[in-house]
Amino acid sequence: MASREREITEPVDLCQPSGRLDPAAVGWTRRPLHRANLRGWGRAKRWEYWGVVTPRHIIGLVASSLDYAGVHGIYVLDRETGEEITRDAVVPFARGAAFPDRSGEGEAAVRGGGVAIGIRQRPDGTSLRAAARDVRIELEIPLPDGHESLGAVIPWSETRFQYTVKDVGRPVHGRLILPSGEHAVGGDGSFAVLDHGRGKWPYRMTWNWAAAAGPGLALQLGGKWTAGTGMTENGVFVDGRLHKIGEELEWTYDRSGWTRPWAITGERVEVEFRPFHEKASRVELGVVGTETHQCFGHFGGRVRADDGDWIEFDGLTGWAEESRQRW
Numbered sequence: 533m534a535s536r537e538r539e540i541t542e543p544v545d546l547c548q549p550s551g552r553l554d555p556a557a558v559g560w561t562r563r564p565l566h567r568a569n570l571r572g573w574g575r576a577k578r579w580e581y582w583g584v585v586t587p588r589h590i591i592g593l594v595a596s597s598l599d600y601a602g603v604h605g606i607y608v609l610d611r612e613t614g615e616e617i618t619r620d621a622v623v624p625f626a627r628g629a630a631f632p633d634r635s636g637e638g639e640a641a642v643r644g645g646g647v648a649i650g651i652r653q654r655p656d657g658t659s660l661r662a663a664a665r666d667v668r669i670e671l672e673i674p675l676p677d678g679h680e681s682l683g684a685v686i687p688w689s690e691t692r693f694q695y696t697v698k699d700v701g702r703p704v705h706g707r708l709i710l711p712s713g714e715h716a717v718g719g720d721g722s723f724a725v726l727d728h729g730r731g732k733w734p735y736r737m738t739w740n741w742a743a744a745a746g747p748g749l750a751l752q753l754g755g756k757w758t759a760g761t762g763m764t765e766n767g768v769f770v771d772g773r774l775h776k777i778g779e780e781l782e783w784t785y786d787r788s789g790w791t792r793p794w795a796i797t798g799e800r801v802e803v804e805f806r807p808f809h810e811k812a813s814r815v816e817l818g819v820v821g822t823e824t825h826q827c828f829g830h831f832g833g834r835v836r837a838d839d840g841d842w843i844e845f846d847g848l849t850g851w852a853e854e855s856r857q858r859w
Contacts, residue, residue, distance in 0.1 A: 535560070535776040535777060535778030536778055537559060537560055537684075537762070537763055537764070537776065537778040538558070538559035538560070539559060539560055539561070539562075539776070540557075540559040540560065540561050540565055540566075540683075541561075541565075542565065543565050543566075543567065544556055544557050544565060544566055544567070545557065545566070545567050545569050546566050546567060546568045546569055546570070546685065546693075546695050546730065546731075547568075547569045547570060547571060550571075551570070551571035551572055551691075552690040552691060553685075553687055553689075553690050553691070553693040557685050557695070558685045558687050558762075558763065559684075559685065559763075560682065560683060560684040560685075560763070560776055561681075561682075561683035561684075562680040562681070562682075562683075562774050563636075563680060563681060563683070564634060564635035564636045564637075564681065564683055564697050564728075565683065566634070566635075566683060566685065566695050566730075567633050567634055568633045568634070568695055568730030568731075569633060570633075570730060570731075570732065573599055574599060575599070575692070575732045575733060576597075576599050576731070576732050577596070577597070577598050577599070577694075577729060577730070577731055577732070577733055577859070578596065578597045578629075578631045578729065578730050579594060579595065579596035579597070579631075579727070579728075579729045580593075580594070580595050580596075580631070580640050580651055580726070580727075580728055580729075581593065581594045581595075581596075581726070581727040581728075581729075582651075582658075582660060582671075582673075582724060582725070582726055582727075583724070583725040583727075583743065583851065584671065584704055584717065584722070584723070584724045584725075585721070585722065585723055585724075585725075585745070585849050585850065586715075586717055586718075586721065586722040587611070587719075587720075587721040587722070588610065588611055588612060588715060589608055589609060589610060589611060589708060589715065589717075590607075590608070590609040590611065590809075590828055590851075591606075591607065591608050591609075591669065591708065591717075592605070592606070592607035592608075592811075592826075593605070593606055593607075593649055593660065593662050593669070595629065595631075595640055595641075595642040595649045595651065596626075596629075596642075597626035597629045597631060597642075598626065598820075598859055599625075599626065600624075600625060600626075600817075600820070601622050601623060601624060601625065601626060601817060602621070602622070602623035602625075602626035602627070602628070602629045602642055602644060603620075603621075603622055603623075603815060603822075604620070604621045604623070604629075604642045604644070604645070604647045604649060605618070605619065605620040605621070605647065606618075606619040606647060606649070606662050606664050606667055606669070607619075607811065608667060608708065608710065609809060609811070609828065610712075611808075611809075614809065616811070617666065617667055617710065618813075619646065619647055619664035619665060619667060620645075620647070620813075620815075621644055621645025621646060621647040622645060622815065622817070623642075623644035623645055626642075627644065628642065628643050628644055629641070629642045630642075631730075632653070633730070635653075635683070635697040635726075635728040636653050636655070636658075636675075637653055638653055639651060639652050639653065640653075646664055646665060647662075647663075647664045648661075648662065648663050648664070649661070649662045650662070655675070656674065656675055657672060657673050657674040657675045658672075658673040658675070658726075659671070659672055659673075660672075660673065660706075666710065666711050667708075667709065667710055668708075668709040669706070669707075669708055669709070670706045670707050670709075671704055671705070671706035671707075671717060671724070672704070672705055672706050673702050673703070673704045673724045674702070674703050675702065676702075676703065676772060678772055678773070679702070679772040680769065680772060680773055680774040681697055681698065681699035681700075681726070681774070682697070682698045682699075682700075682752050682765060682767045682774055682776070683695070683696065683697045683698075684696055684763055684764070684765045685763065686731075686757065686758050686761050686763050686765070687761055687762070687763065688734060688761060691732060692731075692732055692733060692734050693731050693732060694729060694730070694731030694732075694733065694757075695729070695730045695731055696727065696728065696729050696731075696765055697726065697727075697728040698725070698726065698727055698728075698743065698752045698754075698765060698767075699725065699726040699728075700723075700725050700726075700743050700744075700745055700750040700751065700752045700769060701723050701725070701745035701750035701769060701772070702723060702724040702725070702726070703718075703722075703723065703724070704717060704718060704722055704723060704724040705717055705718030705719075705722075706718065721849070723745045723750075725743045725745070725850075727741075733857070733859060735858060735859065736857065736858055737757055737856075737857045737859075738756050738757065738854065738855065738856045738857070739754065739755070739756050739757035739854075739855050739857075740753075740754060740755040740756050740757075740783045740852070740853065740854055741753070741754050741755075741852070741853050741855070742754070742796060742803075742805065742831075742850065742851065742852040742853070743850050743851060744831045744848040744849060744850025744851070745848060745849070745850060746845065746847065746848040746849065748770065748771050749768070749769065749770060749843065749845055749848065750768070750769040750848075751768055751769075751803070751831060751835070751848065751850065752765065752766065752767045752768070752769070753765075753766050753781060753796055753801065753803070754766060754781075755780065755781050755782075755783045755796075756783070758780065759780055764777065764778055764779065764780060764781075766778070766779065766781060766798075766801070768835045768837065768843070770837060770843065775835075775837050775838045776838075777798070777800050777801065777835075779798050779799055779800065780798070781796055781797060781798040781801055782795075782796070782797050782798065783795075783796055784796075784797070785852075785854070787825075787854075790807065790810045790812075790825050790827055791807040791808070791809070791810050791827060791829075792807075793805065793806050793807075794807070794827075794852055796852070799836070800835060800836035801833075801835050801836075802833045802834050802835075803831055803832070803833040803834075803835070804831070804832050804833050805827070805829055805830070805831050805852045806829050806830050806831075806832070807827035807828065807829035807852070808828060808829045808830070809827065809828045809829070810825060810826070810827050810828075811824075811825075811826045811827070811828070812824070812825050812826075813826075819858065820858050820859045821857075821858050821859075822855065822856065822857050822858070822859065823855070823856045824853060824854070824855040824856075825853060825854050825855075826851055826852075826853040826855075827851060827852055827853065828849075828850070828851045829849075829850075829851070829852070830846075830847050830848065830849055831845070831846075831847075831848040831849075831850060832845065832846035832847065832848070833845065833846075
């Protein structure tokens with residue numbers, strides 16, 4: 533059942549000296565091996581997104597440079613009360629934003645519009661610090677021995693391409709400080725997810741993304757944006773080991789009722805997603821804009837491992853989303 537996509541096992545540069553995509557970079561990895569040596573201004577996107585699930589809260593942190601703007605945000609959902617805290621910032625020309633060219637190394641930092649986020653990456657894990665009005669977040673995200681992630685380069689053309697690292701089901705501990713008080717983060721039912729992105733994008737794009745985790749199992753599923761490229765970002769992690777799924781998946785959901793059940797299916801994936809909360813966001817900056825519907829909920833179904841065996845599960849917590857971009 534192994535994927536026919538090429539696995540990369542040695543360090544590689546994303547771009548040639550000309551700034552065009554290096555064909556040797558197209559493939560997938562079990563740990564970050566790409567150096568995102570993007571050149572020039574225009575169409576280049578860089579971001580770090582961390583999502584954190586706890587039994588009481590869901591946290592989202594995004595630090596990004598889209599060339600013409602930095603779009604940063606802190607989001608907290610109280611799962612018991614349904615209360616949301618959203619602190620967003622748009623910084624012209626991404627002033628003050630710094631991003632390393634390798635996932636898992638160096639520091640990313642953004643500040644502006646009342647939002648500050650710092651991400652310090654080390655071989656043994658990541659430290660997150662974020663602050664905005666009425667919210668402060670301090671988290672440690674260890675990297676366990678043998679834990680694998682899914683890296684992939686999606687090639688639309690020599691000049692339009694994206695490198696992504698999806699790291700799902702990392703342990704996390706720390707504290708979340710809200711107007712309601714200080715809340716401990718960590719323990720059973722808590723995990724963190726990374727979406728590291730570097731690339732040069734077409735003007736219009738739509739994607740689906742789902743991530744979920746539970747004891748011994750994590751899901752990383754995507755769709756739409758990879759269609760026709762020969763690469764996907766799909767995989768399942770069993771006890772921290774990646775089983776790469778090299779097929780496009782079918783996503784079925786109701787755009788008029790986002791919290792109705794979703795279905796994600798393929799030869800190796802039969803998954804139902806049952807949302808309990810929708811986070812809708814929209815940013816309009818003239819000719820550019822984004823609209824995202826991110827739903828949090830529970831996953832059930834079954835996925836097929838590399839050895840052909842089906843793994844059944846129910847109650848994995850996570851999210852599924854649709855995002856439409858003009859950028």
